[in-house]
Amino acid sequence: MDSLDDVVEITAGARDAGARLDVVTTRHMPSLSRAKIQSYIEAGLILLNGRPAIKKTLLAEGDRVTFDKSHLSSSTDSRLAPQNIPLDILYEDEYLLAVNKPAGMVVHPGNGNRERTLVHALLYHVKVLSAGSGPDRPGIVHRLDKDTSGVVLVAKTDETHRRLARLFSMREIKKEYAGFCVGKRPDAHGSMGGPLGRSRRDPVKRAVREDGKEALTEYWLLAHHCGISAMKFAPHTGRTHQIRVHCSAGGFPVLADPLYGGGKEALNRIPVLERPFAAGVYKCFERHALHARSISFVHPHSLKEQTVSAPLPQDFKKAAAMFGKDGDGLFGFFHS
Numbered sequence: 001m002d003s004l005d006d007v008v009e010i011t012a013g014a015r016d017a018g019a020r021l022d023v024v025t026t027r028h029m030p031s032l033s034r035a036k037i038q039s040y041i042e043a044g045l046i047l048l049n050g051r052p053a054i055k056k057t058l059l060a061e062g063d064r065v066t067f068d069k070s071h072l073s074s075s076t077d078s079r080l081a082p083q084n085i086p087l088d089i090l091y092e093d094e095y096l097l098a099v100n101k102p103a104g105m106v107v108h109p110g111n112g113n114r115e116r117t118l119v120h121a122l123l124y125h126v127k128v129l130s131a132g133s134g135p136d137r138p139g140i141v142h143r144l145d146k147d148t149s150g151v152v153l154v155a156k157t158d159e160t161h162r163r164l165a166r167l168f169s170m171r172e173i174k175k176e177y178a179g180f181c182v183g184k185r186p187d188a189h190g191s192m193g194g195p196l197g198r199s200r201r202d203p204v205k206r207a208v209r210e211d212g213k214e215a216l217t218e219y220w221l222l223a224h225h226c227g228i229s230a231m232k233f234a235p236h237t238g239r240t241h242q243i244r245v246h247c248s249a250g251g252f253p254v255l256a257d258p259l260y261g262g263g264k265e266a267l268n269r270i271p272v273l274e275r276p277f278a279a280g281v282y283k284c285f286e287r288h289a290l291h292a293r294s295i296s297f298v299h300p301h302s303l304k305e306q307t308v309s310a311p312l313p314q315d316f317k318k319a320a321a322m323f324g325k326d327g328d329g330l331f332g333f334f335h336s
Contacts (some may be wrong), residue, residue, distance in 0.1 A: 022055040025065055026128060034128040034156075035138030036080065040067065054238065079108070079137065084123035085116060089125075089195035091308045095160040095301050096153060098127065098308040103149040103287040103315075113146075122154060126168045128193055128216050129154070130161035142238065149312045150177070150292025151262055151298040163300030168238065174296040175244060177233040178331045180281060180289035180319055182266045186231065192217045192246035196239045206241040206258060208249055215239045217246045223323050223330060225266075226274035226283045228255065229332050232293075232321065243280035243290060255281065277322065284319040291316055293331070 006027070016024045022041060026034045037046070037055075044052045047066045050058070050252050059065075084154035088100035099118070106113040109120075122129060122139055139154040141164045143174075153173075155161035167173045197212030199205040216236040223230040229252055233243050244260045253262035270278050294309040312320070312327035320330040 002108035003334045004214070008042075008067040008217050009032050011220075011294045012059045012063040012065065014061050015058050016063075017061040017225065018058055018258070020055060020069045021046070021053055021057045021059060021065065023324075025067070028065075029067070029247055030127050031121050033082075035136050036123075036129045037058050037136060038131050044196055055090060080119070080123060083116060084120035084124050087121050087125050088181060088310075090151065090310060091306075095157055095299075096164070098151055098153050098295065100151045100310040101144055101149060101292075103147050103313065105144050107143045108140050108150065116153065116273055122213075126154070126156065128156050130156060132161065137178070142168060144309065145241065145244075145288075145290075148177075148290045148314050149287075149291060151175075152292070153297075153307055153308075160300055164297075167300070171236060175235055175238075175263040175292060177296045178291045178293045178316060179231045179233060179243065179247075180255040180285075180316075181229040181247055181252040182227055182262050182278065183253060183269060186229055186250065188221050192219065192250055194246065194249060196245055196309075198244060206239070206245050208245065209278045213237075213239055215246070216240050217243055217331065222332070225323060227270035227278035228278050230320070232331065246253075254297055256285040257287040262288065281319050281322050284315045284322070286315070289316070289319065 010028045012024060022034055022038050024187045025046060026032065027078040032037065037297045039202050040046050040245065041055045045068055048057060049064050089097055090100050091098040101118055106117045109117050119136065121140060132138045132140050141161060142155050144150060144152055153164060155164055176314040193216050195210065195212035196206050196210035199207040214237060218234040218236060220232040221229055222232055235242050244257055245255050248260035253260050253266065255262050264282065267275055267278050267282060291313060292310065294307055299306045312331065319328040320327045323330055
């Protein structure tokens with residue numbers, strides 16, 4: 001690969017013969033994701049033998065690929081510049097990967113969160129990502145709330161992205177969450193329904209609304225003591241804030257979730273003699289107590305059953321110790 005100022009030139013070698021334009025360009029420019037390369041091809045910034053081409057064009061040995069970087073928007077580049085942020089990769093193959101997202105990390109850039117997102121970390125650690133559902137979302141098939149930790153699936157290729165998205169839309173991907181709730185003691189097992197939509201009072205919040213989208217959350221009570229419940233959740237739909245809204249509506253909001261009634265004021269509704277224990281569990285968390293524990297699916301290419309699990313984070317382990325158990329002893333191993 002040769003470069004002169006803002007122009008990069010690649011001459012296809014024997015290894016590149018028969019490979020797609022986007023694949024070859026990414027191979028020679030590993031600092032850029034495949035999704036980014038594809039967007040540049042579509043914008044006409046990457047030429048094949050001096051002419052625009054589609055990303056699927058197969059190259060022959062000796063073909064010349066030219067990339068004129070002078071037309072790029074510096075603001076766009078900085079927005080999605082790879083950032084060396086540690087990633088806990090739980091599983092990876094040539095088609096997809098699963099990462100354990102920490103609490104406090106936003107999945108993709110958005111209003112007020114332009115840097116240090118999961119996408120920025122992926123662009124640094126993973127050289128090939130699907131185009132995603134938008135220019136700021138390469139590889140992203142689904143999301144977790146900022147303060148929810150746990151498993152996130154990421155697609156490396158566009159075809160994998162399409163197949164995973166189809167599995168999600170058909171509700172054939174099973175997700176399980178661990179959580180602590182405060183307030184009313186839930187039933188041992190049950191389901192919480194109610195269509196969800198944006199709150200009319202607060203645009204940040206979601207609420208149960210007759211005109212909302214169908215939502216269903218199944219739950220199991222694992223332990224209850226002094227107003228605090230250790231819970232397992234299996235959302236059968238994937239609405240924004242779904243578990244948090246359903247728990248709040250059920251009278252047992254997620255612990256340390258002030259947006260939906262699980263903040264410190266919730267402790268005041270617990271009987272005085274039970275309050276010290278509840279306060280002790282509350283102090284374990286600096287974010288809402290919700291963790292995406294596992295995700296199960298049929299691999300879109302091997303067609304084999306696949307389950308990826310994320311270990312419980314330290315705040316969950318500390319809270320479990322308040323119940324006299326370790327994290328796995330309290331929450332067990334999911335996939336029921």
